[in-house]
Amino acid sequence: QVQLIESGGGMAQAGGSLRLSCVASGRTFSSVAMGWFRQAPGKDREFVARITWNGRSTHYADSAKGRFTISRDNAKNTVYLQMSRLNAEDTAVYYCNYMPYSVGSGDYRVPSGASWGQGTQVIVSE
Numbered sequence: 066q067v068q069l070i071e072s073g074g075g076m077a078q079a080g081g082s083l084r085l086s087c088v089a090s091g092r093t094f095s096s097v098a099m100g101w102f103r104q105a106p107g108k109d110r111e112f113v114a115r116i117t118w119n120g121r122s123t124h125y126a127d128s129a130k131g132r133f134t135i136s137r138d139n140a141k142n143t144v145y146l147q148m149s150r151l152n153a154e155d156t157a158v159y160y161c162n163y164m165p166y167s168v169g170s171g172d173y174r175v176p177s178g179a180s181w182g183q184g185t186q187v188i189v190s191e
Contacts, residue, residue: 067091067180069161074185077151085146085185087161095139098173100164101146103157104184114146115164115173124173128154151189158184 073085089099100115114135115124123135134147144161160181164173 067163069180069182071159071161071182071185074159074187076188076190079152079189079191081151081189082147082149083151083187085148085159085161085187087144087146087182089142089144089161089163092163094142098164098166099135099137099144100162100173100175101133101135101144102160102162102175103155103187104160105154105157108157110160113159116144148187151187153189153191155187156189158186160184 068090070088071085073083075083077083096118098115098117101113102110103113104110111126113126113129114133116135116137120137125133132148132150135144137144148155162175162179162181164175166173
């Protein structure tokens with residue numbers, strides 16, 4: 066059973082930084098790409114960042130480029146999201162999940178019907 070436990074959220078001032086963590090279990094963490102997502106109030110969940118199983122390749126949403134850094138520690142089954150230069154638009158609940166490579170679609174994606182953790186709330190004040 067997949068379990069995802071996100072932490073590290075909180076309140077930050079605009080321009081500040083936060084570091085999120087996600088401990089994953091239930092499948093072989095070290096062989097699967099991982100991603101961060103977020104859901105702002107009244108909006109759909111959106112992709113933020115992705116990292117391959119070995120950490121050698123990363124991909125970011127335009128909103129995260131240059132400000133956020135995703136990393137992972139396979140020995141700890143943990144993926145991180147370092148967020149800097151925060152702004153009010155970053156206010157959301159942040160989630161992580163496995164993003165295995167899909168041969169059929171040719172990309173990395175969270176499998177349909179995958180379970181999600183509780184997320185961690187980030188609130189950025191101006």
